[in-house]
Amino acid sequence: MAKEKLSKDTWLAAGFQSLADSGPTSVQINLLSQKLGATKGSFYWHFKDISEYKSAMLELWRTKVASDVIDNINAQQTLEQQLDALFADATRPAPEEYGGKKIEPAMRAWALSDQDVGKALADLDTLRLLFLKSLLDGWGLDGKVLSELIYGAYIGLDDLQSKGRTNSSGALTALKQMILAATETK
Amino acid sequence: MAKEKLSKDTWLAAGFQSLADSGPTSVQINLLSQKLGATKGSFYWHFKDISEYKSAMLELWRTKVASDVIDNINAQQTLEQQLDALFADATRPAPEEYGGKKIEPAMRAWALSDQDVGKALADLDTLRLLFLKSLLDGWGLDGKVLSELIYGAYIGLDDLQSKGRTNSSGALTALKQMILAATETK
DNA sequence: ACGGGACCATACCCAAGGGTATTGACATTT
DNA sequence: AAATGTCAATACCCTTGGGTATGGTCCCGT
Structure with missing residues (x-):
């Protein structure tokens, strides 16, 4: 993973990838952070909390993917x-922008x-x-x-x-x- | 739920029910306890820990149900x-002995x-x-x-x-x- | 060059859930 | 009746993961 600034979409893509690989329980802030080579500080800048993050995933899936x-x-x-x-x-x-997996x-x-x-x-x-x-x-x-x-x-x-x-x-x-x-x- | 002594199978049936209703994350000791009107003390008498419990669920499913x-x-x-x-x-x-649900x-x-x-x-x-x-x-x-x-x-x-x-x-x-x-x- | 905002790291706190230890009620055995 | 074994309640501890607070770095406009 590159050292560039992370975006909302990058975080969401990582979430979808984790979700597809290891199920809903695997979409946690710490895991996603180290997956992106970042820390929670970044996450909580882009998202208020994890329920907002999950809502964003759901909304993205509904509108763009499904x-x-x-x-x-x-x-x-x-x-x-x-x-x-x-x-x-x-x-x-x-x-790919949404995880690249089914x-x-x-x-x-x-x-x-x-x-x-x-x-x-x-x-x-x-x-x-x-x-x-x-x-x-x-x-x-x-x-x-x-x-x-x-x-x-x-x-x-x-x-x-x-x-x-x-x-x-x-x-x-x-x-x-x-x-x-x-x-x-x- | 009756006030009788609980058995291993009773605990497992409750687990399958929770699993079918609310997914894997819902099969936790506290939830199952209150579902059966008991406490963790009972659970840990019948099972060494939760991974043994889950292994028992898996084994039961493989042999008897699936x-x-x-x-x-x-x-x-x-x-x-x-x-x-x-x-x-x-x-x-x-x-019914295994939860009664799909x-x-x-x-x-x-x-x-x-x-x-x-x-x-x-x-x-x-x-x-x-x-x-x-x-x-x-x-x-x-x-x-x-x-x-x-x-x-x-x-x-x-x-x-x-x-x-x-x-x-x-x-x-x-x-x-x-x-x-x-x-x-x- | 400096002030502010975007972005992220670090160091904490807190609640939840797994696990343990101890004790108690009841039945069974001797 | 005393002792043992079965089953469960209670009171704790510990780890994990969500959440917060604070401070740092980079960049960009003036």
């Missing part, structure tokens, strides 16, 4: 393209112990599920059921990949094929 | 029955911050994935890809259900139908 999925899908035309956009999101790690599984873990994260994740889940449902309904499919299946696979494969169990791309294309096949039998 | 899946599947004959057995496991909560999502969360849990979960994942793969291969399917898809859906829907987002049974039967359909086109 909210692109729907937009990406809306930009596509065919169902296949839309599914590709959705599944690409499950494979792609977070941008953080959604860790966020789901975090949601267990933090009410605010839990609420944000709940909102995100219902939003995505509803969006998926209406999308699939629009293609003449059983949106209620398929949205849950697709989103479930999205979450689970995301988790498997983040833990290094698989690369998950093959499984997602298989699911895509199955769904596309279902549209033709209509 | 290892039934493969056995249940092996007891079935047709592919459909086997898939049913697998998916039933994703829906069923833990037995704990695998919380275990996956715990694995982020605890090396031992991480290793146990990794072993379990690879075991299940390999088993699923060979199973599907035996039915003339693409085991490598489908095992990941099925297990991913298993994990994700398990998580969604534990967070109260869906009941997941519909999605799983849909996936089952898709897989069964794939066997017929062979």
